[in-house]
Amino acid sequence: xxxxxxxxxxxxxxxxxxxxxxxxxxxxxxxxxxxxxxxxxxxxxxxxxxxxxxxxxxxxxxxxxxxxxxxxxxxxxxxxxxxxxxxxxxxxxxxxxxxxxxxxxxxxxxxxxxxxxxxxxxxxxxxxxxxxxxxxxxxxxxxxxxxxxxxxxxxxxxxxxxxxxxxxxxxxxxxxxxxxxxxxxxxxxxxxxxxxxxxxxxxxxxxxxxxxxxxxxxxxxxxxxxxxxxxxxxxxxxxxxxxxxxxxxxxxxxxxxxxxxxxxxxxx
Numbered sequence: 569x570x571x572x573x574x575x576x577x578x579x580x581x582x583x584x585x586x587x588x589x590x591x592x593x594x595x596x597x598x599x600x601x602x603x604x605x606x607x608x609x610x611x612x613x614x615x616x617x618x619x620x621x622x623x624x625x626x627x628x629x630x631x632x633x634x635x636x637x638x639x640x641x642x643x644x645x646x647x648x649x650x651x652x653x654x655x656x657x658x659x660x661x662x663x664x665x666x667x668x669x670x671x672x673x674x675x676x677x678x679x680x681x682x683x684x685x686x687x688x689x690x691x692x693x694x695x696x697x698x699x700x701x702x703x704x705x706x707x708x709x710x711x712x713x714x715x716x717x718x719x720x721x722x723x724x725x726x727x728x729x730x731x732x733x734x735x736x737x738x739x740x741x742x743x744x745x746x747x748x749x750x751x752x753x754x755x756x757x758x759x760x761x762x763x764x765x766x767x768x769x770x771x772x773x774x775x776x777x778x779x780x781x782x783x784x785x786x787x788x789x790x791x792x793x794x795x796x797x798x799x800x801x802x803x804x805x806x807x808x809x810x811x812x813x814x815x816x817x818x819x820x821x822x823x824x825x826x827x828x829x830x831x832x833x834x835x836x
Contacts, residue, residue: 573635576635580640613704653690725787730764762776
């Protein structure tokens with residue numbers, strides 16, 4: 569398949585969300601509410617890309633050209649995006665590391681990133697201004713499909729599972745301390761979410777679910793999008809689980825009972 573160009577527009581905006589379920593709308597008592605109708609104890613000053621949490625998926629084939637126009641409509645903060653796991657061969661200016669690859673995209677400005685989709689695998693993107701913006705919502709998945717998939721016969725469909733820790737006020741737990749912004753100063757974790765949904769089994773907060781079909785095999789692309797928490801240990805009860813990739817790199821298939829998903833990693 570000849571390489572092509574895939575284009576995205578990222579619109580960054582401030583918003584008020586329920587930090588336990590920022591943009592998911594599950595209907596009934598779990599319906600998404602306006603900022604004014606959110607429970608006061610759960611209101612979070614979020615920063616969202618395209619009104620999504622996690623943010624939009626970037627999907628491309630190996631060696632495609634990815635073009636992302638980032639429009640900063642935040643009220644008062646600069647912004648850069650880092651494409652975690654992508655090798656910026658020939659495009660170091662597109663890495664997104666603030667103060668190294670570029671200056672911040674200031675409010676009211678836009679900046680276009682252009683890079684090659686490589687290497688293949690499961691990666692993620694996130695703000696590279698500080699840990700706070702990622703925790704407030706500026707993060708999302710990247711999938712780069714290989715030219716030849718060695719595991720093609722093993723699964724029928726992809727499923728992304730974005731794991732994150734959720735904090736109502738990340739500025740309290742990821743405050744400036746010492747020389748580095750974003751040092752954790754709170755407990756390891758308060759609440760966990762799967763694809764942007766926390767659940768305790770109640771009508772207001774049902775357990776997060778992932779829809780699957782009986783008889784199908786799935787490639788579950790687990791991505792650790794945590795900020796304060798260091799790792800999640802996950803298992804899928806009643807199913808045969810085979811680890812085929814770790815940190816975006818293919819490995820010899822290995823049957824496992826549980827796997828550890830660490831910050832900034834993407835085991836599959």
